[in-house]
Amino acid sequence: xxxxxxxxxxxxxxxxxxxxxxxxxxxxxxxxxxxxxxxxxxxxxxxxxxxxxxxxxxxxxxxxxxxxxxxxxxxxxxxxxxxxxxxxxxxxxxxxxxxxxxxxxxxxxxxxxxxxxxxxxxxxxxxxxxxxxxxxxxxxxxxxxxxxxxxxxxxxxxxxxxxxxxxxxxxxxxxxxxxxxxxxxxxxxxxxxxxxxxxxxxxxxxxxxxxxxxxxxxxxxxxxxxxxxxxxxxxxxxxxxxxxxxxxxxxxxxxxxxxxxxxxxxxxxxxxxxxxxxxxxxxxxxxxxxxxx
Amino acid sequence: xxxxxxxxxxxxxxxxxxxxxxxxxxxxxxxxxxxxxxxxxxxxxxxxxxxxxxxxxxxxxxxxxxxxxxxxxxxxxxxxxxxxxxxxxxxxxxxxxxxxxxxxxxxxxxxxxxxxxxxxxxxxxxxxxxxxxxxxxxxxxxxxxxxxxxxxxxxxxxxxxxxxxxxxxxxxxxxxxxxxxxxxxxxxxxxxxxxxxxxxxxxxxxxxxxxxxxxxxxxxxxxxxxxxxxxxxxxxxxxxxxxxxxxxxxxxxxxxxxxxxxxxxxxxxxxxxxxxxxxxxxxxxxxxxxxxxxxxxxxxxxxxxxxxxxxxxxxxxxxxxxxxxxxxxxxxxxxxxxxxxxxxxxxxxxxxxxxxxxxxxxxxxxxxxxxxxxxxxxxxxxxxxxxxxxxxxxxxxxxxxxxxxxxxxxxxxxxxxxxxxxxxxxxxxxxxxxxxxxxxxxxxxxxxxxxxxxxxxxxxxxxxxxxxxxxxxxxxxxxxxxxxxxxxxxxxxxxxxxxxxxxxxxxxxxxxxxxxxxxxxxxxxxxxxxxxxxxxxxxx
Numbered sequence: 056x057x058x059x060x061x062x063x064x065x066x067x068x069x070x071x072x073x074x075x076x077x078x079x080x081x082x083x084x085x086x087x088x089x090x091x092x093x094x095x096x097x098x099x100x101x102x103x104x105x106x107x108x109x110x111x112x113x114x115x116x117x118x119x120x121x122x123x124x125x126x127x128x129x130x131x132x133x134x135x136x137x138x139x140x141x142x143x144x145x146x147x148x149x150x151x152x153x154x155x156x157x158x159x160x161x162x163x164x165x166x167x168x169x170x171x172x173x174x175x176x177x178x179x180x181x182x183x184x185x186x187x188x189x190x191x192x193x194x195x196x197x198x199x200x201x202x203x204x205x206x207x208x209x210x211x212x213x214x215x216x217x218x219x220x221x222x223x224x225x226x227x228x229x230x231x232x233x234x235x236x237x238x239x240x241x242x243x244x245x246x247x248x249x250x251x252x253x254x255x256x257x258x259x260x261x262x263x264x265x266x267x268x269x270x271x272x273x274x275x276x277x278x279x280x281x282x283x284x285x286x287x288x289x290x291x292x293x294x295x296x297x298x299x300x301x302x303x304x305x306x307x308x309x310x311x312x313x314x315x316x317x318x319x320x321x322x323x324x325x326x327x328x329x330x331x332x333x334x335x336x337x338x339x340x341x342x343x344x345x346x347x348x
Numbered sequence: 349x350x351x352x353x354x355x356x357x358x359x360x361x362x363x364x365x366x367x368x369x370x371x372x373x374x375x376x377x378x379x380x381x382x383x384x385x386x387x388x389x390x391x392x393x394x395x396x397x398x399x400x401x402x403x404x405x406x407x408x409x410x411x412x413x414x415x416x417x418x419x420x421x422x423x424x425x426x427x428x429x430x431x432x433x434x435x436x437x438x439x440x441x442x443x444x445x446x447x448x449x450x451x452x453x454x455x456x457x458x459x460x461x462x463x464x465x466x467x468x469x470x471x472x473x474x475x476x477x478x479x480x481x482x483x484x485x486x487x488x489x490x491x492x493x494x495x496x497x498x499x500x501x502x503x504x505x506x507x508x509x510x511x512x513x514x515x516x517x518x519x520x521x522x523x524x525x526x527x528x529x530x531x532x533x534x535x536x537x538x539x540x541x542x543x544x545x546x547x548x549x550x551x552x553x554x555x556x557x558x559x560x561x562x563x564x565x566x567x568x569x570x571x572x573x574x575x576x577x578x579x580x581x582x583x584x585x586x587x588x589x590x591x592x593x594x595x596x597x598x599x600x601x602x603x604x605x606x607x608x609x610x611x612x613x614x615x616x617x618x619x620x621x622x623x624x625x626x627x628x629x630x631x632x633x634x635x636x637x638x639x640x641x642x643x644x645x646x647x648x649x650x651x652x653x654x655x656x657x658x659x660x661x662x663x664x665x666x667x668x669x670x671x672x673x674x675x676x677x678x679x680x681x682x683x684x685x686x687x688x689x690x691x692x693x694x695x696x697x698x699x700x701x702x703x704x705x706x707x708x709x710x711x712x713x714x715x716x717x718x719x720x721x722x723x724x725x726x727x728x729x730x731x732x733x734x735x736x737x738x739x740x741x742x743x744x745x746x747x748x749x750x751x752x753x754x755x756x757x758x759x760x761x762x763x764x765x766x767x768x769x770x771x772x773x774x775x776x777x778x779x780x781x782x783x784x785x786x787x788x789x790x791x792x793x794x795x796x797x798x799x800x801x802x803x804x805x806x807x808x809x810x811x812x813x814x815x816x817x818x819x820x821x822x823x824x825x826x827x828x829x830x831x832x833x834x835x836x837x838x839x840x841x842x843x844x845x846x847x848x849x850x851x852x853x854x855x856x857x858x859x860x861x862x863x864x865x866x867x868x869x870x871x872x873x874x875x876x877x878x879x880x881x882x883x884x885x886x887x888x
Contacts, residue, residue: 071673072673072675072676073675099614099617099672099676099680131553131555132540133540133543133544133547133548133553134547134553136544136548137547137548137551154672154673155672155673155676156669156670156671156672156673156676161539161540161541162541164522164523164524164541164542165540165541165544167522167541168520168522168541168542168544168545169541169544169545169548170516170545170548170549194655194670194674194699194703195670195673195674197666197667198669198670293714293715307686307687307715309714318619318622318683318686318687319619319622319623319626319687320686320687320688321626321687321688321689
C-alpha cells in the first residue's frame, strides 16, 4: 500500500548509560545539519539539552533555536509514535535516543514497520573507556553486547582516554563483537574529566570530620559554591539544610567525587553539615565560611 | 457522640494484647473498643447494631499490590482461562478451549458499533491442548468486524482477517508477524513492533482510561466486594489528570475504600518526581494517601522477562530484561530515599533483587534512616541469603502468593524447574526471620481477593493440584495478619488501619465464617460486607 504522505525519516541512537548519547544529540542540534527534526528522548530523567539551544517550552515539548524540537517519552512508545505523526507540525526527521537499556533490534523493527516512519539509520554509541568494565558486568553484559552486535554503525568515543596499546586492543574487541558494522572512532574529544585524571595534589593533612550546625536558613547556592571551591581539601560533606527561599525548602546536600548535589527532602529537622576533609588552611577557611553562612 | 456497637459471633482484632472481642464499638468513625458491652457503656449510651450478630468481624483487608487497571480492563471482553468476577460481581467462566473462545466471541460480536474493534483481554492459551488459536477461528465469528485478542502477558495478540487487512500486515516483512504454511499472516503477532501496527491502525491503547474517575469507582467496587477497605494503585502516572481523578473519586463520601496511589517513578525525572509526590501529599485525606514511589526493575518470570541469576531459565531465553540500567536504579533509590519518600520496588528475579539490595545498602549507608519501610514487591525468586539481607536492611516484603496457583505448573515445567519452585514466594522464611510482609494479587494479573491470596499462602497449591514448597506454607492466622496488619505496615498505615484497636479507623470486614476456627478453605469463605470508618459500605 502506498503511503499517502512521505514517512518521517527515523534515526535510532542506542548505547549504554553514559555512552554519550545526550552529548551526541546536543552536537547534532548544534551542527545544524538536521532541519525540522524531532529529538525523542527516553532517558528516565530530565532532558539535558544545552540551555542556549532551547528557544521555548511548549508543554512537554522543547522548541529549539534551529527549528527543531525535543521531547521525552511519556507513556508507551507505540502510542507516542501514533501521536507524533498526527501533530500539526509533523517533523520531517525523528532522532530517537533509546534508553540505556534498550536492545536495538526491536526498535529497528518498530521504526522500519511503523506506518508513517522510515528507518534511515541505526547506530550505537560505545564508550571505549567503559567497554571492558561493561563486558565483565554480568548484570548488563547481555544488553551491552546486543547494543553493539545488532546495529550497522558503531560510533566509538573516549578511545583517546586509553593508553595506545589498550586503545587498539579495545577497538579490536569491539570490532570482534560486530565485524560487519561500520566503525567511526571519535577523535575531537576533550580530556577526561577530573575524576578520571590523576588526582590533583590535595592538601596532605590528616583526615578530620567536623560538624557545622546551621541554625538559620542558608543561601544554598552560596553553600554549594563554598564546597566546590574547597574541593581539593574535601573528601565528603553531607547534611540537611533549610534554604532561605520563601518556602524554606529543606535539602539534602552532599559532596562526593568532586561534585555537589542536592535533593529536596521531607526530613531534615536537624540543620547541620558533616564535613570530612584534610586538615589545613583551606579546610579551616571553609569551616569558618560555613559557620558564617 | 453516638456510640454504635456491632455485635458478632466472633471478632478477631489482630491486636496481640486483645486478640478477640465481643463487638466492635465505633465513635467518630474510629474503634472505641472491642470489649464487653457493659464496659463500653462506661463511655456513654451505646446503640447496639446486631445486623452482623451471626457473622465474624476482622480488620478490613489491605491490598498492598494491585492496579486501578482492574477498573478499566473490564471494558473489554474477558477471555482468560480462569473463572473471574467483574467489578459488579458478574461471573465470567474461564475460557478453557478454542471452542469456548469461539463461543465467547460469538456472544459479544454484536456489542458496540460494528466499525469499532472487538477487543478481548486475559487470553492465556498456555493451558490449551491441540492447535493454536489463529485467525481462522476468529474469522469464523466475523471476518468483517476487527477482532483483537490480547494475551495475558501483553506480549502477544491474535487478530482476524479484517484486522490483518486494516493494518496491511500481509505486506510487512517483520519477524513478529507470524505466518502460516501459505506465507500469509496467520493472525498471531508477537512483541511491540508487530503489535504497534494494530494499535496504530485501530487507534486503541489497552492502558488508556485506567486513571480516570470511572475506572477508580469500578476498582473500588471490585475491592469492596472482596472485603478490601484499603487498596493501592501501585503504578499511577500522577499527571494532573490522574491526580484530579483520584481527588474527585475519593472526595465522594460514599467512596468505599481508602486509596493509596504510588508514583510510576520511571516516567519522571527523579527531582520532578519527588517534588510531584510531596506536592500531592498536601491533598491527602482520610480516603486518599499519597506518598509512595514505585520502581519497576525487571519483568515477569512467566514471560521470561525477570532477571535471573545462574542457572537462568529452564527453557527459553537465557535471561530477562531490565526496565532501566542498574546504575539508574541505584541513583533513583539514592534520590527517593534521600527525599524521605517511601519506595515500593518491583523485583521478581533473584538478580533484580540482588541489585536493589545493593542499592538500598548504599543509600542506607549514606543516609541512615531507621524505619524506612522500603518494600520489595513480588520477590518471587528471593534466595535465603537475600532474605537475610532484607532483614538486616530493615526492608519489608510484599509476596506474590497467588503466583503459585496461577503459574506454579508452568514454573515447574518451563521456567524454573523443581528446586527453585520450592522457594517461590517464601512467606514462612520471611516470617521466621521477622521480616514484616504482606501478600498480594497484582490485579488485574490475578483476581482481587485477599482471602484467596491467604488461601494460596497457606496451601501453596498450583491450579494443577501440585503443592510446591510445603516448608514455605504459613498458618491461617499468619496469612490473616499478612492481608491486614502486615500489608498496612508496608504502607506505613499500621497506625490507622490493619487491626481493630482503640483509636484506629473502624475499617472492618464482615465474614460469613470464622477464618481461624472453621475448616472451610479460606478462599471459600464469603465476604458479607465491609465497614469504612464504622459505616457499612454495602447497606448491610
